[in-house]
Amino acid sequence: MIQVKDVSKIYKTGDIETIALDKVSFSIKKGEFVAIMGPSGSGKSTLMHILGALDTPTSGEYTLDGESVESLSDDELANIRNRKIGFVFQSFNLLPRTSALQNVILPMMYAGVPKAERLKIAEKYLDMVGLSDRMNHTPAQLSGGQQQRVAIARSLVLNPSIILADEPTGNIASAQADEIMDIFKKLNKEGHTIIMITHEPDIAEHAKRTIYVKDGKIVN
């Protein structure tokens, strides 16, 4: 479902070229639970940005659901991010002063889901992550683990092809981190494809497969 072929990303600062990704190739099938591991500066964040359609590769091909992503316009990329990718960030990235429910509804607003439907879908997913009693709480009124569960609910509402989690437990106490990993495992069992970026080996263990990145290359 995901095919990355000879993808390179080169950043230019003046005359100096930094190679963040060097001809990386791999593929991920539907329903997989993959961890991408590597030390900081290894290029795993760059890889995540490309997988998440937040950035485009300098060269190479990235195919998502049979669609070539590398040469799309800004608005087309926005569409891909909206429909096909569910993001879970390390720092949760919820809108402050906005209820959990409204945060979960946000991607559906950009997708043009009818108003009545949005509410039903948002409630369903908040219920799934065990927050049906905290829908009207703002992020400030929720614990780190609860905020991340809101973010997971938000990533699911448009039924994306992949859930892309960037250090999802990085800012969470370890007991709550296990809850988060349980949710990912449950989602994976239900058939969701999950790609998780982490530098913690014990978190990576939850995944079924691990891709190691070092110096912009995949190592095995």
Added chain:
Amino acid sequence: MEFSEVIQEAINTLTVNKLRTFLATLGIVIGIGSVIALISLGQGTQKSVENQIQSLGSNLLTVSPGSSRGGFVQGGAGSATTLTYEDAKAITTSSQITTINNVSPELSRRTQVTASGNNTNTQVIGATSIYSEVHKVSISSGNFLTQYDIDGQAKVAVLGPQVVTDLFGEGTNPVGSSIRISGQSFRVIGVTVSKGGTGFQNQDDVIYVPITTAQKSLFGTTSLTSIAVQAKSEEVMVQAQDEVGYLLLERHRLSDPTQADFSIFSQNDILNTASSVTGTFTALLSGIAAISLVVGGIGIMNIMLVTVTERTREIGLRKALGAKKKNIITQFLIESIILTFAGGIIGMAIGILASIIISKVISLPFSISFGSIILAIGVSGAIGILFGWYPAKKASDLQPIEALRYE
């Protein structure tokens, strides 16, 4: 995303920091408020001037002695002594004149008047019986001057209400009393109805005496200060002006109209001059007020740029979740339009309130035009778009990764 939701979200964002929102709109409030107030006061002044001029009588031509063109050295209007009672009579009787109803010869001067120990300096107008009809003067008690008074050079006077107040005290009826004008005794035969007017000429502070008495007994002259000519209708004003002009040129033995020793104005000429003067002032003042609108707009732009920088992460997140450029532009543009629009509405309310109060205080008619309301709403909205565009564009151009990384 429905439009109502965009607006709701913008309002929610703006109410988070109420003081900042208030200060940001203040410039627009002051700008729109002063433009509205000044336009309203300008229109009030114009209306007041128009009312006053119209109350002098419509379709009226005024013939004044002295050239309207003048030479290098020009005497004050009315200082020449080229118009005579005979000229007025000629206009009335000439067969060349076909478009004129009434002719009112007038001789007016300021002079000292005393009665029952009080004295005042007022305008004494020598007039004929037709004056009251031509100038729409009504009588509240007694009578106006009659042809009998004119023919007999009677020492009778009709007083304006201001003169009555000055000489006899408010609310008294002086008809039958006597007053002294320039030391000569006159019998009061009537009092006119108040015409109001405080501006350049108070029509209540006058005394009417027979023109013949004024010429021979009071001022010792044969000349007139003006002849008011009432045309049959407004449509024949130009023709009437020509007829009177050529008749007087002939009588004064002048062949070249540019050498005329008199000038003829219509009420419209005076009205137009007055209107253009007040119009220029209104435009000038509104222009100055409009500068504060530009300053207000820059204030909005400044605050929106700060907002965009502050909310870089939010913008990045929205883009990551699927917001397109136009979604971000709309969001920030709507915020700035709401800011300026709210400022415009508040400013309009304050401007109207201020002009109501000011027009009360200086007793002008209050006037607010539909146009200036549309202007306020339109301009404030336009300022929102104009000054909000750049910050909104800047927000929408942010790269999602850069924005998400921003701390």
